[in-house]
Amino acid sequence: MTDATTPLGASASRLEVLASIQDLDIRLSQIAHRIEHLPERQMLDDVVREMAAVARRGRELDAEITALERKQRAHEDEVALVEARRSHNSERLYDSHLTSPKEAEALTAEAAALERRQIQIEDVILELMEQIEPLSESRTELAERAEDAARRHDDTETRIAQAVSHAAEERDEVLGARAELVASVPAELIALYDERRIAARGELAVGRLVGLTCSACHLEIPAVDRDRISRLDRDEVVDCPQCGALLVR
Ligand SMILES: [Zn+2]
Numbered sequence: 321m322t323d324a325t326t327p328l329g330a331s332a333s334r335l336e337v338l339a340s341i342q343d344l345d346i347r348l349s350q351i352a353h354r355i356e357h358l359p360e361r362q363m364l365d366d367v368v369r370e371m372a373a374v375a376r377r378g379r380e381l382d383a384e385i386t387a388l389e390r391k392q393r394a395h396e397d398e399v400a401l402v403e404a405r406r407s408h409n410s411e412r413l414y415d416s417h418l419t420s421p422k423e424a425e426a427l428t429a430e431a432a433a434l435e436r437r438q439i440q441i442e443d444v445i446l447e448l449m450e451q452i453e454p455l456s457e458s459r460t461e462l463a464e465r466a467e468d469a470a471r472r473h474d475d476t477e478t479r480i481a482q483a484v485s486h487a488a489e490e491r492d493e494v495l496g497a498r499a500e501l502v503a504s505v506p507a508e509l510i511a512l513y514d515e516r517r518i519a520a521r522g523e524l525a526v527g528r529l530v531g532l533t534c535s536a537c538h539l540e541i542p543a544v545d546r547d548r549i550s551r552l553d554r555d556e557v558v559d560c561p562q563c564g565a566l567l568v569r
Pocket of ligand 1: 560
């Protein structure tokens with residue numbers, strides 16, 4: 321079976337086109353697989369989870385800060401009351417002709433008590449401010465993280481959209497080439513391919529004979545079958561004795 325004995329133009333097997341169609345079908349499933357398993361999809365899932373966690377922590381911090389600030393305001397209001405009371409007190413104290421010595425003594429004692437109270441409350445306010453400060457810093461950092469995550473989210477979405485669009489172009493090219501191949505051979509040959517492909521259940525339906533090896537299973541054709549196969553017309557349908565693929569030779 322050499323080209324010298326084959327009529328010109330008939331040197332390639334009609335079955336060769338089925339191997340080429342299969343090559344294109346493999347490319348189509350590779351494109352689909354690539355799009356389905358884009359690493360960016362995992363990245364997007366991760367960043368969405370990160371954004372949710374950051375938002376949750378943000379709400380917790382907001383609640384903590386709000387509660388502390390509410391306490392701080394309540395204490396500040398109390399300081400204002402104590403200050404008002406103290407200034408009223410000193411006015412009465414210095415308005416000496418209105419006060420008896422006993423009254424002055426009572427006012428002085430009250431002034432001292434009010435001052436102690438004010439110092440106490442101001443200490444509490446300072447403590448509250450010290451508690452709020454690191455929380456506010458964390459809140460700022462968290463807001464930056466949220467912004468960064470949102471940016472990564474958008475970038476990743478853009479990259480996915482680009483990959484999907486490139487893949488769609490590539491798929492259309494492959495489908496175009498496939499349609500040309502399909503149109504170039506008789507329908508019964510395509511029917512044969514479709515039938516074999518269904519029967520192959522995801523395995524290769526067509527194998528090329530490369531040397532002594534079937535390209536579908538990468539096994540050598542047993543010596544006992546080689547002579548029989550080599551005597552057959554190349555357009556005749558024959559299966560790989562190892563894997564059952566349609567053998568193109
Ligand atoms: Zn095989």
